[in-house]
Amino acid sequence: MSDDQDGDGTRLSLRERKKLLTRQALIGAAEEMFAERGFDKVTVAEIADAANVAAKTVFVYFPTKEDLVFHGEDEVLGTLVERIRNRPAGHTPLDAVADMLGEAMTTSPDGAVTELDRLHRTVGDSAGLQARMRLMWEHFELAVAAELAEETGEPPYAPRPRIAAAQLVTIYRTMASPEVAAYIGAHPENRRRKAFSDWLGVARKMTGEGIADYAKRAG
Template sequence: MHHVQSAGLRERKKQRTRQALATAALRLFAEQGYEETTIADIAAAAEVSPRTFFAYFPSKEDVVFAEIDDRLAEVRERLARRPPGETPLETIRDSVLNVLEALVTEHGEYGAVQVRLVLERPALQARALQRLHEAQLEVAGRLRELCPDIDEIDAMAVSGLAIGCMQAVLTHCRRHGMDPGTTRAALDRALMIMERGLGSIPALHKAAP
């Protein structure tokens, strides 16, 4: 029991360090510019060593995508453990809802900084596109595990719709500096539109045994 607790505690501490690094990086990028900010600066602002920075992020570019990577990891995990009696549509909705909570509360004012960096910098734009593509492929793969009778084109379309829909609306909200309440309402609308689109696929309505 003690071992499980200490493992959970370690995990939370790691997550806090990771988040401190990501928030410090975005704050410094906003204050002094992306090129001007070094990894040593980010580490110092988060009160860790540069070596610790590299334990969490391979490069300065990767720290920009920390939040998105974390949210996708959560979606993967949720899609992998589907409770008995739950339909794939319910599993998808639940995993998206969990992500919404985090997206609205995390990074706050620095969300706009992150979006601006990605839109302004070709290298970050290329990285964002690559991540988006990988996420769509992976979610489609998980969907096919979740409901083996789903058509592979349907699985790709569902994945593209879910990820593209949320990403487009979140980017819009952050670009325009919308407050958390407005952002949440916008993402809820996006979720409703997504569900309507997904409702047309019969395989998503079959409950797990």
């Protein structure tokens, strides 16, 4: 998909393209400043100035400063739920999550390491960002639990879908941890896929001891 198209391939209007470019400029400026100086030492006014917009314009695109860090949250969550919902026959939610993570690393091992490193350097010791990250994982758990409950016919807050969701998101959360990023980054480039797979394999096996066959789709 090109930058001037939306998710279904429809060409964007000039106004929509300008909005997209402004959003991308704000994200780029924020990420560069956060990585260089730390989240708490960068002001919204500085980000706006770097993107050549007024400070109030930032909040049109991002309701809070923290949202500039977690700008891809909705897209990632949507993909996660979609992969669980559309998994093939014979596959479990655990299979879907593990396959999704494995494909992400296979597609771009260096990109995945770089992105994880950027995120964790940005979050750092910022209490506000750490709280925001915990809230993000909570949103993921609730959304996955709702999807599993709908599929299995259980209430959203019944024990099984909620506990299964927590474990599935824990895998995702673990693979996005600083420890995994450091472990992968410590390996030569040609060994990074293997290093990631090692971590993912352990996470999948240990989680699978509890929910391996939960909601397995009939063949």
